[in-house]
Amino acid sequence: MSEQLAPTDADRYDRIVDEVFETVADAAPELRDAICGRRGEADGENPSGDQQLEADRWFDRLLADRLGGIDGVGAYASEEREDPIDCGSGVSLTVDPLDGSSNLVSNNLVGTIVGVYDAALPAAGREMIGAGYVVYGPTITMIQARGETVAEYEIVDGERRPLREGFELPDDPTVFGFGGGDDEWPPAFQRYADDAREELKLRYGGALVGDVNQVLRYGGVFAYPTLQSREEGKLRLQFEANPIAYIARAAGGAASDGDRSILDVPADRLHKRTPLYVGNEKLIRELPDDL
Missing domain, CATH: 3.30.540.10 (Fructose-1,6-Bisphosphatase, subunit A, domain 1)
Structure with missing residues (x-):
């Protein structure tokens, strides 16, 4: 230590x-x-x-x-x-x-x-x-x-x-990107995704840095939710979720695991995984309670 x-x-x-x-x-x-x-x-x-x-x-x-x-x-x-x-x-x-x-x-x-x-x-x-x-x-x-x-x-x-x-996320978000197969998404997140498709443009490339970079530039939301095959989430708390959440907060945004701020998720092991939802604060507040 x-x-x-x-x-x-x-x-x-x-x-x-x-x-x-x-x-x-x-x-x-x-x-x-x-x-x-x-x-x-x-x-x-x-x-x-x-x-x-x-x-x-x-x-x-x-x-x-x-x-x-x-x-x-x-x-x-x-x-x-x-x-x-x-x-x-x-x-x-x-x-x-x-x-x-x-x-x-x-x-x-x-x-x-x-x-x-x-x-x-x-x-x-x-x-x-x-x-x-x-x-x-x-x-x-x-x-x-x-x-x-x-x-x-x-x-x-x-x-x-x-x-x-010293930039901040744009006030009028325009993009979204969601990871994992939609056939594995929880029903609550499926509803959230359906709403996002009505208002935002899909931008998803399969690399966290690229997908978050789109959100920081244009405003919007990125998510890699809980999946049926990955109930604990896919992204690593220490290596991916925490740094991205820290950056999002500095840019006036927010990040959640679906229950609380990513920054408040307990770190009980080095390679712990977590769901991640990150973007404009309003879009994160609109996440359903039953994720």
Whole structure:
């Protein structure tokens, strides 16, 4: 268990969070280039039981090396590893090195998600002090949140160039994207989805970073609900849901597991799964009570 930083050390927190995302930005072009030739399956599964690809492991090794070497990072945890790596004293990082890696088979959008916690892992979302993600699209972009502010950058030659700073979700939402087969959705969510189709446009690509990025740009809602085959949900609380919820809140939105804020979901194990509903606050408030 890593020793945590003193709560009064705000300046050091800011420095560490910024260095984490500066390091991710610096590595992003190398990471995207590394996908070529590494789209095949690796021999094994990750701790959540998903088939690993060669690129999953490559991304994880590079990020563990770069992020674990930052002064003030005490632990590095990855979706691809059973347990966190002890890096010394400081904050704890959770990393989904290659979000949406199944999209590599069809050459579609993927990304990287990072959460920064001032607590030993597993930790609740309220312990987060920063979060962000990278989208490897036609250009490489990064969304980064710290406290109550969120910014978007374009990454050019490993450097962050500001696109939008201190932005919020648009007041008039226009898009939705829902994961899982609709034949497995609970009846209450099916009704919610039917209503969404009447008012919003479908935008769904199968990578959490891409689907959430659409919501942050245009306003709307993304959901990966409870399924008949996955009663606990599909997305990982520590690695995916908490960082995305933290970012959504900073952008004036909200995120829920269908019962409470994602940030309040107890973290009783590192690879815990959860349903996720995220987007404009009004659309999250309209979720049915019987999900």
